[in-house]
Amino acid sequence: MLMEADLPDDVDALRALVLEQARKLESADAEAERLRAIIEAFRRHRFGRRSEQLDQDQLQLGLEDAETALAEAEAASEAKAGRPRSDPVRKTNRGSLPAHLERIEQIVDVESNACPCCGGALHQIGEDVAERLDVVPTTFRVVVTRRPRYGCRSCESAIVQAPAPARIIEGGIPTEALIAQVLVSKYADHLPLYRQAQIYARQGIRLDRSTLADWVGRAAWYLRPLRDHILDELRRSERLFADETTAPVLDPGRGRTKTGQLWAYARDDRPWGGCDPPIVAYVYAPDRKAERPQFHLGDFAGILQVDGYGGYAALARRRQQIRLAFCWAHVRRKFYELADTSPVATEVLRRIALLYAIEDDVRGLSAEQRRAARAGRSRVIIDDLHQYLAARGRQVSAKSKLGEAIRYALTRWDGLSRFIDDGRIDLDSNTVERSIRPLARNRKNALFAGSDEGGDNWAVIATLIECCKLSTINPHQWLTETLTSLANGYPANSVGDLMPWTVVA
Structure with a gap:
């Protein structure tokens, strides 16, 4: 930014300086416009024809880089102009600041209360208030539990002490909140355990990946009855969606992976005003045999909306109380692939x-x-x-x-x-296909499950996290409270009261 003292007195020199500054601004503006065009191209890929669409992860990465470069170009332009400028083309979502966040007040006041004109005393006539979002990097803390022991001077053999609080990991160091954090990071944010261990190490917390895996497995054991309860709830529904996706699983005996299956069963009656809450359940199976959905659905009787997989048709032939509804989106895709060359498809x-x-x-x-x-x-x-x-x-x-x-x-x-x-x-069956996408993202980041049991743990925890999302419940908060209740011996016949859709948001 040029200061007044930097300006030349000569008119010709001043004109030359103005032209030079204008050229610099035009160059910065041109760069910003070029980057905006790139961002719009990415967005066309997102919402354009299916054949032109990019992988969602690739799209997000590309948009991140382009928008970062655009912000840099605009900052350079603003610096050269000497002031921030309003840009009607770019509408940035600057975020919102929820009321529940802690507010740290910072007073920026004048150095003197004396009037700069007459020296009289100043009095406050108002104030400007600006809020900015701040962050304290992930902070670990140690919860120290002290349990005093008491003895009686009259009865020296009597010792009284409060029982130790129940834990999910008996004898271990994690609180239920930390276990919930590991679960959410792995199954909602798709962050493998070894990467989480690396993040913790930067804070000086040395935890082996195998230790984190032990926590996940023990939590899955506690949480499995809740997933099974959700399956029971789904079986009582009038209409369900079903779909399946591959789940690569390590096969140590052969030194490579085998292809397991994660089956998804979903209910969402909101499009027609149904009263039942939207839920989804995942079940792992080592294969795609037609009897798998029959076993998973139990005594379900109603409408099953699915794609064209023949196993569902076989199920409907065996179970007369199940009626199949097929998916028009799958039909459309088959003709869409031919639209460029076939008038019939068009x-x-x-x-x-x-x-x-x-x-x-x-x-x-x-x-x-x-x-x-x-x-x-x-x-x-x-x-x-x-x-x-x-x-x-x-x-x-x-x-x-x-x-x-x-x-x-x-x-x-x-x-x-x-x-x-x-x-x-x-x-169509897009409802259940949307529920499949988080599994695909986790598969992409984790590559494969370590065993059939690992695939089942994946299904259990993913079920509960996705149900939290459908109920707009914070999965970390819900898991923390639920794991605490389960560690304290919550009755198995009452787990229905712990379901995410029973929580008042």
Whole structure:
């Protein structure tokens, strides 16, 4: 920033200096505009056509770097201009400061209360208040528990002492809050245990990864009944979503990994105003056999909304009380891959888009209102689309990609059209697919589970953390309180009272 003393007296020199400063500002502005264009390109990848989308983790990393560079360019521009400038193009979310945060007041006052003009006494007529978010880096503390022992002078053999508080890790050093922190970091923030150990080491806390793993395993043992209770709750539901994803597991006998499966079962009745809370449960299995969902779902009777995996169809054939509803998003994907080269695929996508437009209008209405709207508006689209697919299916090779996409839809037509007559059914199974994503992120960071038991622990803890998220409950706070209750012998037949959706946010 130029000071007045730095300005030349000569007019020509002053003009040259102004032009030089203007060129510098233009250069900084051009760099900022270039970076804004990069950020917009990243955002187009996020919301653009599926074939153009980036991996979400890659996208976030790219946006972080571009936005960091933009902030640097703007800071340089502001410094050269000599003042901060308002930028209507860039709307930055500067965050909010919750009321529960501790406030540390800092008074910045004048050096003298004497008026600079007449020397009289100044009096306060107001103040400017600014709040900034501060942080104290992760601070460990040691909880010292003292238990005095008492003896009686008359009865020297009598010693009285309060019992030691119960712990999840008997004889260990962690509090339940620290165990909760390890669980949330690993299963919600996708931070492997060895990295957590490195973070603790920077604070002088030397903990082996194996020690942290021991804490996680013991916590999982305490928490497993809660996951099983959630599964029982799901089995009593009217409608469920189901999906599965791979879970690489170390196979020591062969010196490599094998492919296990994490099955997800979810309930979310909010789109039609249902009263039951949204929940999800994960179950690990070493394979993808069709009998797995039958075992997991027990005596469930109702609507099961799924993708095209044949194991669910086999389940419905064996269990007449289960009716399948299929996913239009999966149908759409198969035609989307062909849209650039096939007019038929483009026409199918147009008609599916009409169905989704109707769903946007009925989301949040009662089940009966949704059913009535679909009967009046969606049924004709479905009937015409079925005729269109059947006619085109006879005209194309069954072995072509288009033929496969048409056959995928027609062979599942009853389940795809079931939503018309039942307002509780959604158009797709995106609800459970969203619940699968955190598992995929954890898999990407942890690479694989160490054993089948590790895969099961993964399913147990992820279940509880995701249910906290669905209930908008802080998972660290909930886990801390729940682990403390379990360590103190909370009755096994009352674990339903500990569920995240029973907590008043």
